[in-house]
Amino acid sequence: MKRRKRSKNLTIILLPLLLAVLVVSGCPRRARDVEQVGPAERIVIRFSHVVSEDTPKGLAARKFAELVHERTNGHVEVQVYPSSQLYMDGEEVDALINNHVQMIAPATAKMTEYFPELFLFDLPFLFEDYDQVHHFIDSQSGQKLLQGLHGHGMLPLTMWDNGFKVMTANRPLRKPEDFRGLRFRIMPSLVLDAQFVQLGAQVTDIPFSDVYAALERRLVDAAENTPSNIWTKRFYLVQDHLTVSNHGYLSYLVLTNGEFWNSLPENIRAILSETMEEVTAWQRQIAQEKNAHDLDLIIQSGQIDVYKLSDSEKEAWKKALHSIYNQFLPQIGQQLLAEALALNNCHTK
Ligand code: LMR
Secondary structure (H helix, E strand, O other): OOOHHHHHHHHHHHHHHHHHHHHHHHOOOOOOHHHHHOOOEEEEEEOOOOOOOOOOHHOOOOOOOOHHHHHHOOOOEEEOOOOOOOOOOOOOOHHHHOOOOOOOEEHHHOOOOOOHHHHHHHOOOOOOOOOHHHHHOHHHHHHHHHHOOOOOOOOEEEEEEEEEEEEEOOOOOOOOOHHOOEEEOOOHHHHHHHHHHHHHOOEEEEEHHHHHHHOOOOOOEEEOOOOHHHHOOHHHHHOOOOEEEEOEEEEEEEEEHHHHHOOOOHHHHHHHHHHHHHHHHHHHHHHHHHHHHHHHHHHHHHEEOOOOOOHHHHHHHHHHHHHHHHHHHHOOOOHHHHHHHHHHHHOOO
């Protein structure tokens, strides 16, 4: 009796073991999940950015992380740090150069200090719609520009969209004269500086993470940004008027640390590049939708007066700002600007 009980106990103990041996030897091997990849084998990519998760950039960074996890079976872990959790504007580029993070996606405006050709993207009214922007980026000139944006230890991977900027202020902005005397928050770009100075306004370069407080405390009276940034960071709560001007484009340069990138195994680099290309295409779809949706939410909130600039008002803004093109010709380069303008002409709706 006792003997039978002991052998029954043994079977209970050994059965799972036996089954495990059978499963391991007899079945195809399952993909390893992240828990099975030892910390020493795992490649970690820290991706820092300054906006909310629910924005075109935030969503793209997250999608990239998810796809990379899937495609490398957890071997590569992209850790995304949104909303300046790790580094704010002015810090994240240094963090990338020093390999404290391995990917960032700053607005092109913030990279003009390193790559002055990027002033092109800040020119007022250069692009009329998303198609024109994409057409330029995908063109030979756009690709040549992108490939040339390396140095200081940084490598360009792709460009991502945010969208067209609108103006917010605590007074209505309809005519160029309305800008006079206002203090605008800008991103650090001499073109953006010139744009507001040309309209008789003053500017202060403020990191994105401090914009809400600066508007709330009236350190500045006004700002330009995309609906998705205005909605997710609640700038519409601390400004009285929004003008849908679509006067400029906010795009991102996705960058990696060159030494880190080159140290990766070739097959991993290939997966990362393909995934980045796929996410870029996906991001192009959602950026436009997200900005349109967030503009609707801002309007529906009833917290800010929203005005859409008429065509003739837009023409007056264009005229007032046109001299900026000539002002920045030396930094942008005549050829690049001419190519961008020519491409836009062939791609006018
Ligand atoms: C800003 O500083 O307003 C934007 O560049 C933030 C962003 O990354 O979209």
